[in-house]
Amino acid sequence: MKLKETDGEVYGLLTKELDYQKSTLRLIASENYTSRAVMEATGSVLTNKYAEGYPGKRYYAGNKYVDQIETIAIERAKRLFNMPHANVQPHAGASANLAAFFAFLEIGDKFMGLELPHGGHLTHGSPVNFSGKWFRAVAYGVDKETEALDYDAIRKRALEERPKLIICGYTAYPLIINFKAFREICDEIGAVMMADISHFAGLVAGGVYPSPAGYADVITTTTHKTLRGPRGAIIMGRDEERGKMIDKAVFPGLQGGPLEHAIAGKAVCFHEAMQPEFKRYAAQIVKNANALAEELSSQGIRLVAGKTETHLVLLDLTTKGITGKDAQAALEEAGIIVNRNTIPFDTRSPFITSGLRLGTPALTTRGMKESEMKHISGLIVKVLENPNDTELKLRIRGEVEELCKKFPIYADLSY
Numbered sequence: 001m002k003l004k005e006t007d008g009e010v011y012g013l014l015t016k017e018l019d020y021q022k023s024t025l026r027l028i029a030s031e032n033y034t035s036r037a038v039m040e041a042t043g044s045v046l047t048n049k050y051a052e053g054y055p056g057k058r059y060y061a062g063n064k065y066v067d068q069i070e071t072i073a074i075e076r077a078k079r080l081f082n083m084p085h086a087n088v089q090p091h092a093g094a095s096a097n098l099a100a101f102f103a104f105l106e107i108g109d110k111f112m113g114l115e116l117p118h119g120g121h122l123t124h125g126s127p128v129n130f131s132g133k134w135f136r137a138v139a140y141g142v143d144k145e146t147e148a149l150d151y152d153a154i155r156k157r158a159l160e161e162r163p164k165l166i167i168c169g170y171t172a173y174p175l176i177i178n179f180k181a182f183r184e185i186c187d188e189i190g191a192v193m194m195a196d197i198s199h200f201a202g203l204v205a206g207g208v209y210p211s212p213a214g215y216a217d218v219i220t221t222t223t224h225k226t227l228r229g230p231r232g233a234i235i236m237g238r239d240e241e242r243g244k245m246i247d248k249a250v251f252p253g254l255q256g257g258p259l260e261h262a263i264a265g266k267a268v269c270f271h272e273a274m275q276p277e278f279k280r281y282a283a284q285i286v287k288n289a290n291a292l293a294e295e296l297s298s299q300g301i302r303l304v305a306g307k308t309e310t311h312l313v314l315l316d317l318t319t320k321g322i323t324g325k326d327a328q329a330a331l332e333e334a335g336i337i338v339n340r341n342t343i344p345f346d347t348r349s350p351f352i353t354s355g356l357r358l359g360t361p362a363l364t365t366r367g368m369k370e371s372e373m374k375h376i377s378g379l380i381v382k383v384l385e386n387p388n389d390t391e392l393k394l395r396i397r398g399e400v401e402e403l404c405k406k407f408p409i410y411a412d413l414s415y
């Protein structure tokens with residue numbers, strides 16, 4: 001029986017969500033549209049299988065095909081990111097980071113990450129998260145003037161605090177990270193270098209962002225952001241010794257049965273990311289982010305760090321007299337989906353914020369280019385300047401729908 005016949009309630013909402021994703025402009029920097037092939041693998045019979053353990057060493061019978069699929073995913077991940085070891089089982093980015101901590105730290109150990117309001121992730125030491133509750137988190141920040149990482153200041157802080165592990169790789173940082181500088185700092189104090197490339201893994205795979213391979217001891221990444229795969233994550237190690245520690249931490253350390261349907265989706269995603277088209281895709285993401293940044297800036301909006309070198313642009317709305325929260329809501333009414341974000345040294349709470357984070361991965365998947373980014377920037381500025389003008393927002397909603405029709409996504413998909 002099809003979902004449509006057995007569960008009209010869920011079916012109806014799924015259909016609405018599909019329409020909504022097709023007819024709105026998605027500028028959430030951590031979102032994307034996966035391929036139909038990735039969705040087919042993810043929505044497959046593999047969801048029926050228990051496979052605790054690793055290929056060739058399972059605790060359940062009947063894994064002859066599952067083993068081959070997981071092995072393909074592992075080998076592709078290693079090749080794609082040029083790392084000697086990969087574990088493809090983590091359910092999400094947060095659980096991958098938990099596993100990396102479990103592998104390399106003891107409870108109560110000190111580690112260092114970027115401060116949350118400066119672009120760090122919750123799992124990098126926030127006091128409300130396991131990383132801040134179970135470990136001693138110390139933070140480094142961006143420079144107040146440049147809003148960029150200051151590697152001398154990070155080194156100084158690392159020498160003072162002597163953390164056992166340092167994380168680089170962020171959620172809302174628009175510039176390229178100097179991985180070599182982090183390696184040198186870690187070597188100086190004997191710390192583990194962990195790179196969390198969740199946001200820009202697709203840019204690394206596409207060759208438009210430097211890789212931490214060759215520098216980092218451990219790399220974690222989600223697979224569903226710029227990498228355009230299914231929801232999930234992977235962890236990679238710089239050698240077999242670290243690989244063993246990672247594998248033990250994931251299973252039996254933290255997880256039971258792996259989500260083999262998601263692992264199949266990851267395998268398909270890695271294959272797609274190795275194709276020449278993906279290089280062009282990654283390059284276009286960055287070109288689009290630059291076009292968005294330049295146009296918004298020329299229309300009087302201040303960019304954090306003054307520019308972007310990645311897939312995301314961080315806007316400071318302080319002088320526009322609107323909070324991140326209100327801006328997000330007004331844009332949503334106009335069919336432009338973004339998220340509010342703190343900016344470095346934000347005076348507002350993380351629930352209100354003074355900033356917006358915009359990303360181009362999803363729009364680029366639809367085939368949009370620089371001229372569309374300029375057009376969309378104009379729409380965004382109009383809404384930000386007139387957030388309470390209902391008529392204007394409705395008119396823009398119509399314009400957004402027209403634009404979406406010109407760049408269709410999932411045209412032949414139905415439930």
Ligand SMILES: *Cc1c(COP(=O)(O)O)cnc(C)c1O
Binds near residue numbers: 094095222
């Ligand atoms: C998104 C993200 C995560 C968390 O991923 P989830 O799948 O949402 O758990 C971790 N670290 C960074 C840097 C991220 O951007």
